[in-house]
Amino acid sequence: MTSFTPRVFSGIQPTNHLQLGNYLGAVKRFVEMQNDGMETIYCIVDLHAITVWQDPADLKHATRELAAAYLACGLDAEKSILFNQSQVPQHAELGWIFNCVTRLGWMNRMTQFKDKAGKNAEKASLGLYAYPSLMAADILAYHATHVPVGEDQKQHVELTRDIAAKFNHDYGVEFFPETQPIIEGAATRIMSLRDGSKKMSKSDPSDASRINLTDDADTIAKKIRKAKTDPEPLPEALDGLEGRPEARNLVNIYAALADISPEQVIAEHGGTQFGQFKPALAELAVEKLAPISEEMARLMADVAEIDRVLGKGAERAAEIAEPILAKTYDIVGFVRSR
Template identity: 60%
Template sequence: MTDTTPTYSGPMRVFSGVQPTGNLHLGNYLGALKKFADLQKAGHDCLFCVVDLHAITLPVEKGALVSQTRQIAAAFMAAGVDPAKSVIFPQSAVLAHAELAWIFNCVARMGWVERMTQFKDKAGKDAERASVGLFTYPVLQAADILAYKATHVPVGEDQKQHLELSRDIAERFNREYGAPGFFPLPEPMIQGPGARIMSLKDGTKKMSKSDPSDLSRINLIDDADAIANKIKRAKTDAEPIPGTVEGLEGRPEVANLVGIYAALSGQTATSVLAEFEGKGFGAFKPALAEVTVAHLAPITARYRELLADPEGIDRVLADGAERARAVSEPVMQDVRRTVGFWGA
């Protein structure tokens, strides 16, 4: 396996995708959506994809994909991604993803894919009944990235292994087909606080829309009262706020709330702790609720406004798909020639 030491020195093209599973929450916003907007503001060439092909690796309710795709696109825009500056599109509308995934299935090695831990986590003990698509999911991820010759991918810790596989596939393709440097080796971008937001009820588990308790997460659609109530009822402990980051060790719920405050207020955890050192949660939780509501209220309002205009979202997705095809098709023409397909 290759490492992920940065090697690329040319202009940055950023690719990232979000599954259309609905019910977006604070973890999705801080871990992905807000960072997407920040990457756009930094002037990078960005493509943001609603990965509906990935969504069908597990059962999906009939008819849900279209509405959930619109929800993700609306969330991108509500969080500050401008479709005039970045490409927002549905994965299934660009055939390069599926075509390149097949080619990469023939480049990747079984041993590489078998080492991917996410398949084991999702398939559980019933792996033999899981879809082949769930197993080869990371290969499609590699195709998603490399169909655009993306050089950088914002990832959480749980996706770093998949990005390493993308680098391995790119490197092997370049070597096997005698095309050195054809595909860049995409580099991970792990950006600052908010990369991993945990459940409000269990600080050892990631905030998740699949958690049966709605109190475990703050949904992007929640109003101010709902947010305040969830923060008020968030799990903590009996000790006061510590004065140092080291003091958060062994206190996962407290560390999570401090991290949320830092990410939403634009501060470091150290500065938050300095402000609240020695105080109890009767003081900290109302302050956290105030910061959270102030930050999310305009985003939630814009999100609801966009969802009320599905035709407008569809225009954005159609335009984005056309622009994505314009980038990927020249790459795929070169791939076909490099592989040696008839007519290429």
């Protein structure tokens, strides 16, 4: 059995501002993983972003802002590889090979295309339909063994495993690993501040529904004070949050920001009215998040440095992906004479 180097890969689209759910469910953990003994590769997936039309100037700004967010949250560009996808062409090249491995039936089962295209599926781009195959290429171009994902992305990792297994079977090799999803933490699913039944989203039309990583201290505190709650105090035990989605959400946010369990939050604040709990949460959120927005603003004042970091990261990423793609071409049977 082939042994693969432990390697983490994850990508985030540069669309809209990163928000608290992205930070707690993903970026915070990315930073922690730098010290877990595995190689860490973090990609700004700008090729995925254009599956729906993007204004070119906005796309450039969003790509740099996302890089600034990674760095401001503590990502070390020397310990981890940070780059934007379009600078490493092996993603797109391997993506085409995987388009030819992936079965239409698999793609038709992918729920995100249905969610995003809705009733206008006939007007959606081919890229939007096929992008899970490119996502598999993003991961497998590095022989990544682990991918940190939210619950709603598990299906994509399962597809990646199916594609790897079919490629290996079709060509009689053990070349691509069966990537494992990493899903953990109290706040893998942060919900809207306006509706506890909906996931916090960068694309929600209500800015009050989320805390953006670009929000300043006053804005963060105001959004938490105005977050939707119910009239009851926090329960004395965790199971008392059943049927109280907004209360559960604020407890989960507190737990994730403080690096404690929801049970510990309830032990400390059980029986407290939201008039007391919200200010405590606001103070904690400002302490943890305001320095990030300040550092992002500083970084965005010097985009040349951000571009340098992304370019260096792309060079390091290509050093890994180039030989993997070359071997893939050999396995497939392509003539390579230059």
